[in-house]
Amino acid sequence: MRSFFISLQSEFYKSRKTLAFWAAIIVPVVICGLIAFGYFTSSEKILKYNYSGMMLWFQYSSAALGVMGMLILPFYVIFMAFSVNNIEHKNDTWKTLFSQPLNKFSIYAAKYVYALILLLVCTFLFAFLTYSSGYLLQALVPKYTFQDYNPAIILSKFYTKLLLASLGILSIQFVLSLIWSDFLKPMGIGFIGIIAGIITANVGWKHAYLIPYSNPTLALRMTSASKKAKPEELPIFTQEVWVSLICAVLLFIVGYFILLKRNIK
Amino acid sequence: MSVFAIETVGLNHHFGSQTVVKDLSLQVPKGSIYGFLGPNGAGKTTTIKILLNLLQSPSDTVFIFGKEITNHRTACLRQMGSLVEQPAIYAHLTGKENLINRCILLGITKNKATEMLALVGLTDAANKKAGKYSLGMKQRLGIALALIADPELLLLDEPTNGLDPNGIIEIRNLMIELTSKHGKTILVSSHLLAEIERTATHVGIINKGELLFQGTINELHDLSKPSIKIEVDDYAAATNILSGNGAEVINEKEGTIHIAYTGKADMGNYNSLLVKNGVTVYSIGTEKKDLEHLFLDITSKN
Numbered sequence: 001m002r003s004f005f006i007s008l009q010s011e012f013y014k015s016r017k018t019l020a021f022w023a024a025i026i027v028p029v030v031i032c033g034l035i036a037f038g039y040f041t042s043s044e045k046i047l048k049y050n051y052s053g054m055m056l057w058f059q060y061s062s063a064a065l066g067v068m069g070m071l072i073l074p075f076y077v078i079f080m081a082f083s084v085n086n087i088e089h090k091n092d093t094w095k096t097l098f099s100q101p102l103n104k105f106s107i108y109a110a111k112y113v114y115a116l117i118l119l120l121v122c123t124f125l126f127a128f129l130t131y132s133s134g135y136l137l138q139a140l141v142p143k144y145t146f147q148d149y150n151p152a153i154i155l156s157k158f159y160t161k162l163l164l165a166s167l168g169i170l171s172i173q174f175v176l177s178l179i180w181s182d183f184l185k186p187m188g189i190g191f192i193g194i195i196a197g198i199i200t201a202n203v204g205w206k207h208a209y210l211i212p213y214s215n216p217t218l219a220l221r222m223t224s225a226s227k228k229a230k231p232e233e234l235p236i237f238t239q240e241v242w243v244s245l246i247c248a249v250l251l252f253i254v255g256y257f258i259l260l261k262r263n264i265k
Numbered sequence: 266m267s268v269f270a271i272e273t274v275g276l277n278h279h280f281g282s283q284t285v286v287k288d289l290s291l292q293v294p295k296g297s298i299y300g301f302l303g304p305n306g307a308g309k310t311t312t313i314k315i316l317l318n319l320l321q322s323p324s325d326t327v328f329i330f331g332k333e334i335t336n337h338r339t340a341c342l343r344q345m346g347s348l349v350e351q352p353a354i355y356a357h358l359t360g361k362e363n364l365i366n367r368c369i370l371l372g373i374t375k376n377k378a379t380e381m382l383a384l385v386g387l388t389d390a391a392n393k394k395a396g397k398y399s400l401g402m403k404q405r406l407g408i409a410l411a412l413i414a415d416p417e418l419l420l421l422d423e424p425t426n427g428l429d430p431n432g433i434i435e436i437r438n439l440m441i442e443l444t445s446k447h448g449k450t451i452l453v454s455s456h457l458l459a460e461i462e463r464t465a466t467h468v469g470i471i472n473k474g475e476l477l478f479q480g481t482i483n484e485l486h487d488l489s490k491p492s493i494k495i496e497v498d499d500y501a502a503a504t505n506i507l508s509g510n511g512a513e514v515i516n517e518k519e520g521t522i523h524i525a526y527t528g529k530a531d532m533g534n535y536n537s538l539l540v541k542n543g544v545t546v547y548s549i550g551t552e553k554k555d556l557e558h559l560f561l562d563i564t565s566k567n
Contacts, residue, residue: 002372010369013362014355093353096410099317100370101343264319 003102007110011084015114020083024122027076032129035063036137043141053148060137061130061151065158068126069220070198073166074213076122078190081173082183084115089181094264108256112174119163119170127159157234158220165219165240168212168247169193175255209240212247267331270295270418270450271316276326278311278474285311287474293452293467295330298444300465300482301454304564308474309454310350313422316452317347329418346416348424352407356396360387360406363395364413371414381409386435400427408436419443421453425460437464458560472564488563489554491526493535496547503544510538526551 015021039046039060051059088094097107131152138146169190176186190213197213201221208214218240271293278286286308293299303309314320316327318338327334329341354363364378382388385405390398395406404427411419421440425433441464443449455461461468468485470478478485492515497503504517512535513525524535536549554562 006369006372010366013369014358014366017357087355091353091355092351093355095314095317095319095349096347096353097370098319099342099345099347099349101339102370103339261321263321264314 003106004110004113007102007106008114011110011114015084015087018083018087020080020118023076023079024118025125027072028122028125028129031064031067031072032126032133035060035130036133038063039137040140043137043144047141047143051145053145054151056145057134057149057151057154060134060146061155061158064126064130065162065220069162069216071194073123073162073216074169074190074194074197077119077166077169078173078187078194080118081115081170082177082186084111084118085174085177086181086183098264104260105256108259112171112252112255115170115174116167119166123159123163127155131155153232154234157232157236161219161234161236161238161241162216164236165215165244168215168244168251171248171251171255172212175251175258178255178259209243212244215240215244267328268295269293269328270297270330271299271452272328272331273312273316274326274328276312276315276322278308278315278320278322285474286315289471289474289476290479291469291476292479293450293469295450296444296448297450297466298440298464299450299452300458300461300468301452301471302456302458302461302468302560303454303471304456307456307471307564309456309471310422311474312471313347313349313420313452313454316420317345317349318342319349343414344417345420346411346414346418347420347422348404348407348411349420349422351426352403352410354395354398354403354406354410356394358395359392360395360398360402361391363406364409367410367413373414377413381413384412384439385409401429401432404428405432408439417449419449419451419453421451423455424453425455433460440464458556462556470560470563472566477563477566485556485559489556489559491551491553492523493526493532493549494552495522495524495535495539495549496520497522497539498545498547502542503539506539506542506544507535510535523552 088097098104134146134151138144172193173186173190176189180186193211193213197208197211197215198217200208200211201214201217209218219238269292271291273289273291276286276289276291277284289312291312301309301312311320315322316329316334318334318341322335324335325333330344332341334341355366358366361378361382364381365375368375368377379391382391385408387402387405387409390402395403398406404424408421408424411421425436428436440451440453444451453461453465462482465482467481468478469476478488495503497520500517500520500522503522504514507522507524508514515523515525517523526532532549532551536546539546
């Protein structure tokens with residue numbers, strides 16, 4: 001356990017100056033900032049629709065969620081899984097990492113958990129910034145109806161679901177980046193996967209949920225459909241979330257065995 | 266407890282169908298500086314990687330301080346510090362941050378980083394990005410990283426690569442100090458015998474994955490016994506005369522014969538013997554192979 005925590009601490013220490021780390025903070029800040037800015041500057045246009053509190057929150061949060069679930073989160077996951085492993089490929093440091101008196105599983109698990117933490121930070125910031133910027137807009141434009149509805153539960157459910165639905169992609173990309181040192185292979189496969197995921201999800205193929213890359217899109221689509229019913233009762237563990245979780249666990253284990261049997265060149 | 270810091274027993278390693286290490290039985294005594302020599306591509310780095318368990322080895326072939334490495338991986342690694350090939354450092358971190366990161370991984374105090382920077386003469390470059398270091402500076406940082414845990418056994422793969430003469434001398438002195446004052450054991454690989462000769466107490470010579478010589482530096486010196494080189498007009502007759510009179514003929518090439526040196530008096534006797542038997546002696550004298558030639562001789566055997 002000690003091995004795991006010091007490996008995790010080291011992961012943080014060495015990547016705190018890298019883009020993957022800062023992207024987890026900058027991406028949500030920039031996207032939520034831009035949306036809030038848009039809602040602030042075009043408030044008159046939006047106010048004409050006379051949205052109820054809940055509808056306004058729905059419109060406002062889906063601006064971030066839509067772009068986030070479809071593209072940004074999957075791409076960030078690909079980039080981050082690559083970056084966490086590439087820091088060792090690029091500097092040829094796998095050999096030093098694995099010649100430290102730490103068990104191999106701790107080193108591997110710490111890398112994976114670090115990637116998971118970055119993803120968690122990113123989604124948490126999206127949820128938090130959407131929530132807080134809504135109230136900030138309310139303060140700046142008092143005519144808005146954000147105060148009429150508290151979106152805390154529904155927002156946290158949306159983002160939890162999105163996070164869980166992207167874990168499958170994280171595990172696949174993590175293993176691919178562990179095996180290959182170049183950017184193009186994991187990136188290329190990830191890119192094709194995401195496109196295939198979006199297409200299969202949008203054409204409504206009944207087995208689309210089996211493709212991990214389509215899980216975030218599906219998770220969001222289901223939520224927007226069920227939102228019309230009772231938003232707070234949104235189910236988190238739907239079939240695409242289960243597929244994502246099973247895929248994540250399986251590939252995490254597979255990745256470890258690949259690493260265990262591999263010679264460090 | 267084993268007397269050896271490193272012991273390998275009939276170690277083999279293959280890359281695909283190519284055998285890179287063949288029946289290798291290294292014995293590195295505790296407290297020694299073991300010069301691990303061989304030309305480029307001889308299998309030195311591969312062996313070091315096996316010793317660090319980076320490359321898989323069968324069980325019961327590699328022992329570190331008597332402990333079998335595949336079953337006691339972390340316990341073995343805890344006693345080892347290493348520098349393998351070019352130093353592996355994080356280019357986006359400063360020299361000091363690289364050392365602090367290692368302190369975190371080893372669970373030791375971060376003050377060690379400053380101490381190590383001073384030891385390898387990088388204090389002034391402590392806050393410079395390691396990616397911007399010169400080759401020599403990277404090498405120094407690599408050595409600092411290997412030493413930071415104060416390990417009992419150091420594996421240094423060509424540590425003086427890229428260092429200036431001053432740096433080479435510093436590393437050499439550091440190695441001597443570590444073994445003589447602190448009782449550490451060092452395995453240092455090189456393709457240059459001259460570089461090892463001055464510091465090593467023991468030598469292992471490897472080529473094409475096979476260990477061709479292993480012993481103390483004195484045993485290596487003993488291999489290069491002087492010989493008598495005689496230039497004559499009729500080398501076939503001379504060889505007959507000399508071997509008939511008890512001289513040990515080492516080799517004969519057209520016009521010159523090498524025989525074992527047994528003393529000045531014998532050398533005079535051989536000379537007169539040849540002249541008396543009608544062989545013209547153009548020159549006669551002793552010859553001693555330097556270690557460099559000896560090394561070349563040994564490595565050209567297989």
